[in-house]
Amino acid sequence: MLFDKFQAMADFQTELSRRDVKPFGAITDEVISATEGVVQGRRVILAGTNNYLGLSYDPRCIEASQAAAAQWGTGTTGSRLANGSFAEHVALEAEMADFYGVGQAIVFSTGYAATMGMCATVAGPDDVILLDADSHSSIYSGVKLSGAEIIRYRHSSPDDLAKRLRRLGDRAGRTLVIAEGIYSMLGDVAPLQEIAAIKREYGAYLLVDEAHSMGVLGETGRGAAQAAGIEDDVDFIVGTFSKSLGAVGGFAISRHAILDTIRYCIRAYIFTASSSPSVVASVRQALRIVREEPERRERLWDNATRLYNGLRELGLPVGPAVSPVVAVEFTDREQAIAAWYQLFDSGVYVNLVVPPASPSTNFLLRNSMSAAHTPQQIDHIITAYRGLLDAGLATPKTAA
Template identity: 50%
Template sequence: MDIFTKFKTLDTAFEQLSAVCKHNPFGTTIEKLLSATVGIINGQETLLFGTNNYLGLSQSDAARHAASEAALKYGVGTTGSRIANGTYSLHQELEHDLAKFFNRRSCMVFSTGYQATLGMVSTLAGKDDYLFLDADCHASIYDGSRMSQAQIIRFRHNDADDLRKRLRRLGDIPGNKLIVVEGVYSMFGDVIPLKEFTQVKKEEKACLMIDEAHSFGIFGEHGRGIAERDGVEADIDFTVGTFSKSLGTVGGYCVSDHPQMDLLRLCTRPYMFTASLPPEVIAATKANLEIIKNHPELRHQLHDNASRFYHALRQAGFLTGPDISSVISIILDDVPQAARFWNRVLELGAYINLSLPPATPDNRPLLRASIAAAHTTDQIDKLVQIYIQAAQDVGLTLNNK
């Protein structure tokens, strides 16, 4: 048997997708960046609406200058993990800055956001514990749960009552209970009703972790996420997130008030056995965190842009997710049509994301757009017109009665 035999189903599905899609939706190459919102793809100027660059900070002058200075001073890599030679003063400064920003005692910085959630979930929950995961949680959370060897219990998406029922079924069975949710879910862009979940957490004496990857820098008076927006930060035990969205760089973090948080540095495998972030990335992240702290107008502009795009799509007759956030998706019924739609949008001059089952919440394909503060109203309006034209070209019927 060939070692690749197990991938035959995937190979067949990709061949079928390639038959209806001229360009590879999972291998799109941005040949040149002209700005945070425009790049060159396939030789043509293209609007970038699939980058998660929510505040446009991947192109900030402050971050670029900080990165350049750090590379000249420290070099371009650490060549080691945080528990070996990979801890520089810059790492400790960023952890201090993030802990202070979140008003928390401690912060751990990871090399990617994936490793932050993977590491925290797999370490905090042991084989005699129970993990309660929202059905739509990110792959990194589910991967971490498998590494943890804990008992995994899924509850219905954004359904606090279902979580309560499942917690109560355990009764007095020994074992810690860790609930894991997200602030904004990355496929539909739907927002958690977090107050309901913190109430369940308190009633059932469980721990609560929230992944604010898609809500950090965007929600809350200071940009700390959904927990800040809903006034429940004191009820959150662990907050994880990423630098690769609003902060515009790469990496991840966990903040907490737990007094033994630093002990996790000695047992969290994705932290212990991965080279630490290079100095230029840490310096750029620190610079962009200062921008988030001092420029609330960026998230205000993002919300205006997202609202404009969402309502325009609804008026045109597209089926969208339930909430307005930085992620706005339209829902289609079948994969071939979604693939043709994505391809046509790219040909018309815009890059978005194609999300396919089984990675989508309800097993229907999605066309996912990331809205940024840096997008102009003209760019937003142009993308709406591109969607309308693409729908017409692929035979998608819009419900615009």
Template identity: 75%
Template sequence: MLFDKFQTMADFQAELAERDVVPFGAVTEQILSPTEGVVEGHKVILAGTNNYMGLSFDPRCIAAAQAAVAKWGTGTTGSRLANGSFAEHEALEQEIARFYGVGHAIVFSTGYAATMGMCSTLAGPGDVILLDADSHASIYAGVKLSDADIIRYKHNDPDDLAKRMRRLGDRAGQTLIIAEGIYSMLGDVAPLQEIAEVKREYGGYLLVDEAHSMGVLGDTGRGAAQAAGVEDDVDFTVGTFSKSLGSIGGFCVSRHAELEAIRFCIKAYIFTASSSPSVIASTREALRIISSEPERRQKVWDNAKRLYEGLKALGLPVGPTASPVVAVEMTDRSRTIDCWKALMEAGVYVNLVIPPASPSTNFLLRNSVSAAHSAEQIDAIISAYAGLKEAGLFEPAQAA
């Protein structure tokens, strides 16, 4: 039967409904600010968004979007290749290329389309893709479409990458290595210095997905490669507008002039409509803001460290280092759901993550912080977790 494979999910949904929880696709009924909303009837602090720079309500971004919708209309009604390249799109491409200090940029309609499009197009039959085992679903979807040989290296393990590059022999030179700046589930950062070293030794091309690290890492917010000082080793940077830039869309930038030819080979670019001009306008404004207001980067890290240290002090298993994504790892599904529900009731919205979206068989309560969170809000999130601990909701081994 066609539907048999969906039964596990249907059973899970039924179980959640019985327990009166809506962790997936919880409806935000009102959005009160970048950090507060009403979700499923609860007024909550939003600690499960990717609004790292807190720009979703910035008056300058809103004004830019409003002006653009009046000037250009609500949508382009066409692909970039046909009628959908407006002056706004072209301007954003120039600005994002300049932001990264390279010559070439492509703007996509979503971040998923950007990574999926690049990963499916850059390597083809006879080429090799070496991707981190914990890569995002959009990377896996892309490489599957590529017809290249797909090989995984162990998560954040440059030695395993080097071993696999060595095994490729002559084919190392036609290999696309893929890493992410910050991994979205646990918030861990890729060891890009070591990965770049492997590339220098064996050859190949390096693509870095800075979706969660743009704005957050690097002296001017370009991401993990800038922070690691290896931007010259990166051939392609992909990223998104839907996190630090507070809108929706994706990009690829490169110093290779070939990107202009590659552009017209990417189906995820050709066969989809371009972003609404208002989205592009707010993105352009947000890019200007993250360039000129580095204090936002400082603030998101202050908040990240405050939350990380607070949860760690409670004895919760939070991973090795502080990051704007702070995940509490749980082993029991039922307990994780209870915790998620109790957090909502205590006024905190976080993400519930279940395998295979989580990198292991563990379940996650994934928290993310914004530059817009106040220290008081971070403390309120920690207090909510403390309340859960007191109520005995965490597994004994994890609440020691």
């Protein structure tokens, strides 16, 4: 039957329905601050929101959003190519281009649309796309639409990338290499210096998705490419406004003037209503804060280090290095689900990640740190994880 493919998910939802609160789609009743909320009646620390700089609740961003709604209305009711290009959209594109030190930028309604749209458009039927095996769903969705030959290279493996480019011969010059800055599940950073060197050697093109690294890495917050010192080697950068900038929307920038022509070929841009002016205004304000308050990144990394080291000292299986994304891996599904519920009961809301969303067959409790978290909140999170060990719902690596 047509619906047979959904049965496994239906069974999983039935399994979760034994409790009033579900790990997927739990309803937030009230937002108290950037790091606290009431989720289905329980006050919790929000430790899975990707609100890296804490700007979703910044009063300056809220004020800018309210003023824009009063001036421009609640929505554009059209795409950028029809009636949906407002002065605010054009101003934000100019500011994004200036932030990255390039001449071209495109603003999209969502980060998913930005990444999917660019990946579907830049390479075509006569081209090749080489993408990291652990790429985000938006990347996979986009490349499937491109018509290009799609080849995966092993996650963060420059050697495997070089081998596959070498095999392409002259076709390497028509190849788009795709990598992410920070990978969203385990928080590891791509080896962009090595990837850029290989890209130069074979004459390929490079697209970097900075969704989880824009505002987080780099001297001025431009992301992993800036931190690696290889921005001149990156042909396209895509990202989102829904993480560090605390809003919704996405962007693409390029040092190639052709980007302004490419925008008229991106179906995800052409056939989508543009972002509401209130959202664009809050993003513009958030971008100013990113530029003017680098101490927020410092606090973010202090908080990430505090949580990562605390969980590692408990012996929990965390990711390979300190990152604002701190994930704890489980091999048993029932244990992972029970652990999520106990954390929630302890006043900590994190993300439960199950295959195929996780990068392996394991299950994850995924934490994302914010500059707005206090040391006391992070210690509470660590204490809640210690409770998992006491309850036998997690196994220290040393005991494995």
